Amino acid sequence: MNLKDLYINFFIEKGHKQIPSAPVVPENDPSVLFNTAGMQPLIPYLMGEHHPYGTRLCDYQKCIRTNDLDNIGDTYHHTFFEMLGNWSLGDYFKDEAIEWSFEFLTQVLNIPKERLAVTVFAGNDTIPFDNVAHDKWLSLGIPEERIARTRDDNFWIAGETGPCGPDTEMFYWRSDDELPSKFDPEDDRWVEIWNDVFMQYVKKEDGTVEELPNKNVDTGMGVERTTAILEGKKDNYESSIWAPIISLIESISNLPYKGNEVSMRIIADHLRTSVFISADPAGIKPSNTDQGYILRRLIRRTIRHAKKLNIDINSNWEEQIAKKIIDMYKKYYKELAENEKVVLEVLSNEKAKFNRTLEKGLREFSKMTNKLTGNVIDKDLAFRLYDTYGFPIELTEELAHDANLVVDIEGFKEKFKAHQELSRTASAGKFKGGLAGNSEIETKYHTATHLLNAALKIVVGPDVHQKGSNITDERMRFDFSCDHKLSDEEKHQAEEIVNNWIKEGLEVRVEEMSKEEAIASGAECMFIEKYPDIVTVYTIGDGISKELCGGPHVKNTNELGRFIIKKEEASSAGVRRIKAILEDNNE
Numbered sequence: 001m002n003l004k005d006l007y008i009n010f011f012i013e014k015g016h017k018q019i020p021s022a023p024v025v026p027e028n029d030p031s032v033l034f035n036t037a038g039m040q041p042l043i044p045y046l047m048g049e050h051h052p053y054g055t056r057l058c059d060y061q062k063c064i065r066t067n068d069l070d071n072i073g074d075t076y077h078h079t080f081f082e083m084l085g086n087w088s089l090g091d092y093f094k095d096e097a098i099e100w101s102f103e104f105l106t107q108v109l110n111i112p113k114e115r116l117a118v119t120v121f122a123g124n125d126t127i128p129f130d131n132v133a134h135d136k137w138l139s140l141g142i143p144e145e146r147i148a149r150t151r152d153d154n155f156w157i158a159g160e161t162g163p164c165g166p167d168t169e170m171f172y173w174r175s176d177d178e179l180p181s182k183f184d185p186e187d188d189r190w191v192e193i194w195n196d197v198f199m200q201y202v203k204k205e206d207g208t209v210e211e212l213p214n215k216n217v218d219t220g221m222g223v224e225r226t227t228a229i230l231e232g233k234k235d236n237y238e239s240s241i242w243a244p245i246i247s248l249i250e251s252i253s254n255l256p257y258k259g260n261e262v263s264m265r266i267i268a269d270h271l272r273t274s275v276f277i278s279a280d281p282a283g284i285k286p287s288n289t290d291q292g293y294i295l296r297r298l299i300r301r302t303i304r305h306a307k308k309l310n311i312d313i314n315s316n317w318e319e320q321i322a323k324k325i326i327d328m329y330k331k332y333y334k335e336l337a338e339n340e341k342v343v344l345e346v347l348s349n350e351k352a353k354f355n356r357t358l359e360k361g362l363r364e365f366s367k368m369t370n371k372l373t374g375n376v377i378d379k380d381l382a383f384r385l386y387d388t389y390g391f392p393i394e395l396t397e398e399l400a401h402d403a404n405l406v407v408d409i410e411g412f413k414e415k416f417k418a419h420q421e422l423s424r425t426a427s428a429g430k431f432k433g434g435l436a437g438n439s440e441i442e443t444k445y446h447t448a449t450h451l452l453n454a455a456l457k458i459v460v461g462p463d464v465h466q467k468g469s470n471i472t473d474e475r476m477r478f479d480f481s482c483d484h485k486l487s488d489e490e491k492h493q494a495e496e497i498v499n500n501w502i503k504e505g506l507e508v509r510v511e512e513m514s515k516e517e518a519i520a521s522g523a524e525c526m527f528i529e530k531y532p533d534i535v536t537v538y539t540i541g542d543g544i545s546k547e548l549c550g551g552p553h554v555k556n557t558n559e560l561g562r563f564i565i566k567k568e569e570a571s572s573a574g575v576r577r578i579k580a581i582l583e584d585n586n587e
Contacts, residue, residue, distance in 0.1 A: 003227055004060045004332060007084045010104050011058035014096075016086055019051075019059045021333065024080075025282035025291055033291050034064035034277075038083030039197075039218045044570035045089055046199060046216050047163055048485065055091040060084050060223065062276060062333065066294055069394075072269050073262040075235040079298070080273035082223035090214035097196050097217045098136045101170060105194070109230060113141055115173040117183035117190060121166030122149035126209045127201065130154075130166040137168070145182045153185070156197045156218075161205055161483040162574055163212065167197040172229050193229060194221045205463070205483070237265050245272070248324050252317050253309040263305040270298040271318065271347075275325045278346040279339040286350045297392050299350045303358065304395065313355055318347045354390065361389030365399055375404065379411025386416070444560050444582055445476040447508060447553045448498070450538065451563070452478055452578065453524075454545040455497040459490050465524070467575050475566070475581050482576040486568045498563045505558035506541035513537060515548075523548050561585055 001009075008018050022041035024034050035041060038061035045051040061083045071077040088097065105111045118137050123129035129149065137147055157164035173179055175189035183190065199216040201209045228239040237246055237257075245268045246257055257264055277284050277295045286296035303313060311317050322343055330337040368381050377400050385391040393412055400407050449469050456464045460482055468479040486494075515535050518525075523537045525548035538553055539546045554560065560582055567579040 003223055003230070004082070004084065006108055007104070007221070008058055008060065010108055011056075011086045011100070014056070014086075014100055016056040016058040017053040019053050019057050021059060021061050023280050023282060024062045024064050024276055025280050025284060033294060034066070035061065036063055036065050037061075038063065038085035038220050039087075042087060042218070046087070046218060047570055048214070049570060051089055055089040056087070057089070058084075058086040060332065064273060064277070069297075073266050075237065075265075076225065076228075078224055078236070078269050078273075080269070080276050084221040084223060084226075086217075086219050088217035090216060093200075093215050093217060094132050094196075094198055095136060097198070097219065098133060098168065099140065101194055101196055101219065102137075102140045102142075105170065109226075111172065111230075114179065116142065117146040117148070117171045117173070117185075118142055119148045119150050119154050119169045119171070119185055121154040121168075122151045124151055124155075126207075127155075127166070130168070130198075133166065133168045133198070148183050148185045150185060156199070157203060160574070161203045163199045163216070164201050164203050164209075165197060165199040165215075167195055169196075170194040174229060174234065191225070191229060193226050195219060205461070235261075237261070237268065242268055244328060245321060245324060248321055249309075252315075252320060253306075253311050255309055260309060263308045266305045267302050267309075267321070270302040271321050272325050274298050274302070274347065275322050275336065275343050276333075278343040279326075279333075279335045281335065285346060286353075293392075295346075296350060297394060299347060300354050300358075300390075300392065300395065301398075303351060303354055304398075307358075313351070316348075318351060319344050322347055357389045361385055361391050362399075364389060365391075365396075369400075369403060369405060372405070375406060377405055377407045379408045379415050382407050382409075382412040383415040386412075441473045441582070442471050443552045444554055445471045446549075447540075447557070448476055448560055448563055448580070448582060449478050450540060450545045450547055450549070450553075451498045451501055451557070451560075452476075452494065452580065453480065453547070454540070455494045455501075456480055456482075458497060459493045460486070475579055478578045478580070479575050480578070481574060483574055485570070486576065486578075491565050491568055495563060495565050501541065501544060502557045502560045502563060504541070505556055506544065508553050508555055508557065509539045510553070511537050511539070518548055522546055525549075 012018060022035055026032060026035050026040070032040075038059070039046065041061070042051075042057070051057065062080070063083050064080050066079055068077045069079060072079060086100075105116065106113050120133045120137070121127070121130040134147060134149075138144065154167050154169065155164065156167050169192050171183070171185070171190040172193050173189060174191045177189060180187075197218040199218065200212055202212050203209050224236050224239070224241055227241050228234075228236045231239050233239045236242065246264055249264050249267055250257055253260070274295060277291065277298075282291070284291045284295055286292055286299060288296070302318070306317060307313060323340075326336045326340055326343065336343070365385060369377065377396065382393060382396050385396050386393060393407070393409070397407050397409075449466070449471070453464070453466050463481065465481045466478070467481055470477040513521075513535065518535050518537050521537070523546045535548045537546065538549050540557065562583045562585055563580060564583060565578055565580045569577050
């Protein structure tokens with residue numbers, strides 16, 4: 001039986017309800033492009049919100065991480081992976097969580113306990129040694145010499161403050177070498193396969209730590225890594241998860257896996273991830289921004305490595321591999337079958353676009369680098385490859401690395417930044433600042449976000465900062481740093497402060513100055529790096545609000561109407577979200 005099925009069946013027998021995998025594109029988390037861990041979609045519930053499925057949950061979750069993109073091609077990194085998880089929301093705690101972890105590993109997966117070792121939290125100045133977890137492992141037959149006590153690696157907290165707690169990690173001896181009697185967590189032959197996090201504390205802003213009244217358990221196990229371990233494979237791509245895909249790539253390329261491992265791993269990994277992104281209900285298409293940029297980069301990197309294997313790029317090679325991936329996963333993720341046509345169109349269209357410029361770009365790269373007197377690809381060549389031939393800078397870096405050259409990345413960034421500014425200037429009728437349009441009501445909502453930001457600094461504290469916003473002509477959405485759910489009184493106070501500022505008819509002034517002058521004057525901004533050297537600063541009233549912003553804004557706060565908070569909820573770890581509307585005063 002598949003590992004996912006074994007896991008889910010086991011925890012259902014323990015009273016858990018299976019919850020569906022969340023989309024790979026987060027629905028309520030602007031802080032990341034993709035869901036990066038099994039627990040990420042559950043953060044609001046781990047922080048106290050009621051889950052409709054109850055207090056015992058389990059699932060397998062689609063995850064995507066692109067911070068290790070340059071490592072893809074080795075034996076164990078993947079951009080897309082699946083996480084198995086079980087959760088207790090104020091229900092069972094350490095005793096049951098550890099016992100069930102041990103039972104699943106040794107009785108369901110039949111891992112000899114002699115090949116297992118664990119870590120527990122050693123304690124620090126404010127939180128004691130986790131003797132409960134330690135003693136539980138002893139009672140299950142894990143000897144003292146196989147229990148390591150660590151600090152930094154065995155404590156979890158989402159941010160600077162909020163719910164936190166110790167964890168215990170389980171390790172498997174993956175090597176054929178003789179088993180050591182003592183467990184050394186720094187020995188790479190011990191591979192982590194499971195992690196149980198015990199959220200039993202909350203860390204306050206003043207640094208103090210208190211016990212939580214409701215204690216949660218959050219566990220995670222990687223499907224790819226565990227499958228490879230169970231099958232005795234030291235190369236994840238030789239496990240049953242990857243074997244059908246690798247075999248197909250061998251057939252298409254007429255080349256063996258041995259000797260061509262890196263390119264075949266990259267093609268297998270990147271196409272699997274591209275299939276899942278393209279099939280996601282968010283409707284992501286290849287583009288030059290955000291998730292679309294990642295998707296484009298994955299597909300184009302796949303094409304380059306297909307060429308390295310002498311695959312006929314104009315054949316339907318990518319369709320064959322995508323269909324194999326869909327067939328392998330559609331039992332678990334129905335959107336793959338439902339959106340198969342969309343997936344194949346995305347891959348085919350992007351391939352056609354890139355093919356039109358790839359050959360020319362490669363010839364240009366070869367021609368220009370042959371003329372180099374040194375080993376540096378300057379900013380002009382790097383930008384020409386990007387602007388004319390559609391080469392992401394990462395592709396130019398890869399080509400340069402293969403040719404023992406380096407790229408002037410900082411120079412490229414300067415040219416790219418200037419290009420962006422020019423593009424913005426040329427886009428007549430479009431405002432900066434993230435607005436979808438330039439209607440009167442959207443302009444009002446934009447000013448209202450500044451007032452709300454200022455009000456929250458008074459009600460919640462000066463450390464509140466904007467983390468994102470989204471504006472339509474029907475409402476505003478504002479994300480801000482905060483470690484707790486706002487009380488009804490806090491929401492009422494914030495609403496009242498904003499409405500008082502609106503009634504006062506405060507002037508909204510606009511100035512242009514250097515970025516350095518703006519910061520020195522106390523102006524607040526989100527994502528300072530996205531602003532040019534000369535910035536626009538909007539000030540409301542006598543310094544009530546002062547922010548770097550692209551605009552647009554009303555000229556006086558009395559134009560806004562009545563401000564009403566409709567909803568306050570969790571957005572992500574340490575980030576809350578407010579949805580609000582403006583009503584005309586005569587309504």
